[in-house]
Amino acid sequence: MIELININKTYNGKVKAADNLTLTVPSGQIFGFLGPNGAGKTTAIKIITGILKADSGSVKVNGIDIGQKPLEVKKQIGFVPDTPNMFLRLKGIEYLGFMADMYEVAADQRKPRIEDLASRFGMADVLDDKILSYSHGMRQKIVLMGALIHEPSVWILDEPMTGLDPRSSFILKEMMREQVNEGKTVFFSTHVLDVAEKICDRVAIIDKGSILFTGTLAEMKEHFKKNESLENMFLELTESE
Numbered sequence: 001m002i003e004l005i006n007i008n009k010t011y012n013g014k015v016k017a018a019d020n021l022t023l024t025v026p027s028g029q030i031f032g033f034l035g036p037n038g039a040g041k042t043t044a045i046k047i048i049t050g051i052l053k054a055d056s057g058s059v060k061v062n063g064i065d066i067g068q069k070p071l072e073v074k075k076q077i078g079f080v081p082d083t084p085n086m087f088l089r090l091k092g093i094e095y096l097g098f099m100a101d102m103y104e105v106a107a108d109q110r111k112p113r114i115e116d117l118a119s120r121f122g123m124a125d126v127l128d129d130k131i132l133s134y135s136h137g138m139r140q141k142i143v144l145m146g147a148l149i150h151e152p153s154v155w156i157l158d159e160p161m162t163g164l165d166p167r168s169s170f171i172l173k174e175m176m177r178e179q180v181n182e183g184k185t186v187f188f189s190t191h192v193l194d195v196a197e198k199i200c201d202r203v204a205i206i207d208k209g210s211i212l213f214t215g216t217l218a219e220m221k222e223h224f225k226k227n228e229s230l231e232n233m234f235l236e237l238t239e240s241e
Contacts, residue, residue, distance in 0.1 A: 001027045002048060002154065002187055007057035009043055009209075017043040018054065019209035025187045027062075027153075028180050032200035033189040036238055040209040041189040042082060045158050048187075049079045061154055075103065078152035082159045082189075084139035092127040092134070092142050096149060103150035110149065117145040120171050136163040144172065155179060157188035161195060173199050197230040207238050 002025035009018035017040045025031045035041050046052040048059055050070050059066045066073040087095050093114070100110040118124040121141040131139060140163045148155070155176070161169050176186045176199065190196055196203055197217060204214040213220060220233055228236075 001025060001060075001062055001185060002156075003060040004044065004048065005058045005060070007044070007047060007059065008055045009040075009047060009052065010055060016209045018047065018057075021057070021206075021209065021211060023204055023211055023214065025185060026202075027185050028183045029201040030176050030180050030186045030199055031188070032196040032203040033187060033206065034191075034193065034196060034203055034234060035189075035206040039207045039238075041206060042158055043209075044206070045079075045156060045189060049077060049156055050074055075150070076153050078147040078150070078155045080140075080143055080147045080155075080157045080160050082162070084136070084143040084163075086131075086143070088132040089130060091130050092123065095131060095142060096127070096146055099146035100149050105150050113149055113151070114145070117148060120175070121145060121168055137165055137168065140164055141168060148175075152184075154185045155187065157186070159190060160188055161190065161192055169195075193229075193231045193234055203230075205234060205237055212237050 004021050004023045007018045007021040010016050021040070021044060033041055033044070043052065047054050048061070048066075050066050050073065061073045062076055064073050087098070090098065096114050097110070105113070115124070118127060121144070123138065123141055123145065126134070126138065131142060134142065140160070144160065160172060164172065176188075179186050180201070200217075202214070202216050203220070205212045213223065215223070217230060220230070221228065
């Protein structure tokens with residue numbers, strides 16, 4: 001579970017990226033975080049993961065306040081940023097070893113986990129290559145693998161489908177469903193509304209740092225009193241703002 005309670009964040013004293021943001025992401029659900037460019041999605045995600053500090057408010061992950069116990073919270077999170085361009089001079093296997101060390105994955109556990117993830121994402125043959133030589137999609141996959149190697153209870157994914165081929169996108173969606181079937185949490189932002197419509201149990205729509213709607217697709221249709229697609233309702237909601 002993720003809880004954001006009255007989160008505020010302002011850049012340069014004037015741009016309000018989070019405006020009294022309050023949101024609960026339950027365990028056992030795929031939760032989509034939707035909004036136009038500049039809506040505050042990435043800011044909220046960086047505050048949840050401890051990369052940014054909120055001006056005010058609090059964040060709890062599985063009941064633990066990140067302001068009080070940041071390392072304990074971060075150990076429970078698998079985070080994939082919106083840009084996978086990191087540690088480019090490392091080989092894929094070196095990066096995964098580094099991530100396993102960071103999260104204190106035991107030596108007898110990391111090898112089968114790496115083999116399983118590499119098999120799922122079709123990366124087994126390129127782990128000895130430098131990440132610098134990878135395509136964007138391959139970099140996205142190696143970052144996903146690194147984020148999941150410690151089997152976190154909470155996945156936080158910022159635009160995770162970007163650059164993935166159709167097979168890898170399908171596998172990631174399968175893994176997301178496996179995660180929540182075990183009672184864990186998947187929280188991801190996306191611009192691809194048809195993906196959100198197909199796989200999310202609940203969604204939140206954010207614009208200008210404020211939550212405009214939180215609930216299921218059925219609840220959104222009831223809110224609008226019409227049987228429209230998520231795309232049409234999203235456009236109507238954000239345009240009205």
